[in-house]
Amino acid sequence: MSRANLNKEPHEVAAMFDDVAEKYDLTNDILSLGQTRLWRRAVVNAIKPQPGEKILDLAAGTGTSTQPFYLAGADPVACDFSAGMIEVGKRKFPHLTFVQGDALNLPFEDNTFDAVTISFGLRNVQNTTKALTEMKRVTKPGGRLVICEFSHPTWKPFRTTYLEYLMKALPAIARKVSSNPDAYVYLAESIRDWPNQELLAAMIKDCGWQNVEWLNLTGGIVALHRATK
Numbered sequence: 030m031s032r033a034n035l036n037k038e039p040h041e042v043a044a045m046f047d048d049v050a051e052k053y054d055l056t057n058d059i060l061s062l063g064q065t066r067l068w069r070r071a072v073v074n075a076i077k078p079q080p081g082e083k084i085l086d087l088a089a090g091t092g093t094s095t096q097p098f099y100l101a102g103a104d105p106v107a108c109d110f111s112a113g114m115i116e117v118g119k120r121k122f123p124h125l126t127f128v129q130g131d132a133l134n135l136p137f138e139d140n141t142f143d144a145v146t147i148s149f150g151l152r153n154v155q156n157t158t159k160a161l162t163e164m165k166r167v168t169k170p171g172g173r174l175v176i177c178e179f180s181h182p183t184w185k186p187f188r189t190t191y192l193e194y195l196m197k198a199l200p201a202i203a204r205k206v207s208s209n210p211d212a213y214v215y216l217a218e219s220i221r222d223w224p225n226q227e228l229l230a231a232m233i234k235d236c237g238w239q240n241v242e243w244l245n246l247t248g249g250i251v252a253l254h255r256a257t258k
């Protein structure tokens with residue numbers, strides 16, 4: 030599936046993340062009301078990193094999603110196409126390996142990684158199926174995939190309240206705490222327009238991944254999709 034990605038070109042997406050890089054992690058914590066820490070723990074539990082395993086954290090941003098794999102003794106690579114995010118990441122986590130690269134054309138050999146993961150990044154990539162196919166290419170046979178992404182709350186009354194927060198409160202708070210509030214309008218719209226749990230699972234399966242399943246977090250605000258190659 031190719032997404033219009035709300036009319037943003039890849040270089041515009043990269044520039045947008047370059048702009049918010051400095052305050053990215055702080056803004057996330059505020060806007061998610063502290064939930065990001067919980068979601069990140071769930072990703073690590075799903076990947077179950079083993080010492081020495083090669084793990085690709087794609088769209089890694091500043092490396093905050095990569096650090097737990099390092100702490101678990103694995104050998105993670107943080108890959109992102111925004112030079113600004115990588116620059117902040119290198120300062121914050123100088124021990125991590127950062128590689129600048131595009132999810133649609135990964136700079137890695139076939140069958141390189143024991144596990145590939147992407148947190149809050151797949152939604153930003155222009156062509157979801159191409160990214161899923163690239164992730165499969167660089168994963169070893171039998172290797173794991175874990176996708177952590179905003180999704181759709183499963184309880185209807187909550188879904189309505191959440192959409193109100195997303196479309197109105199979130200951009201308003203972002204105007205106060207972020208250097209680029211427009212990025213958060215884009216964030217809200219891209220979450221609203223993203224496929225639900227079932228549709229994303231079908232897309233992952235269509236790209237040749239096996240044993241596709243998902244777990245809802247915080248009532249489905251976020252979903253973790255898991256699969257194996």
Ligand SMILES: C[S@@+](CC[C@H](N)C(=O)[O-])C[C@H]1O[C@@H](n2cnc3c(N)ncnc32)[C@H](O)[C@@H]1O
Nearest residue numbers: 046088089090094109110111131132148150153
């Ligand atoms: C919301 S941030 C997530 C960062 C990190 N994974 C986290 O959980 O904090 C999304 C990241 O996706 C990156 N990104 C978007 N499109 C990309 C692409 N085609 N290839 C590589 N990175 C991409 C952006 O530069 C940005 O750093």
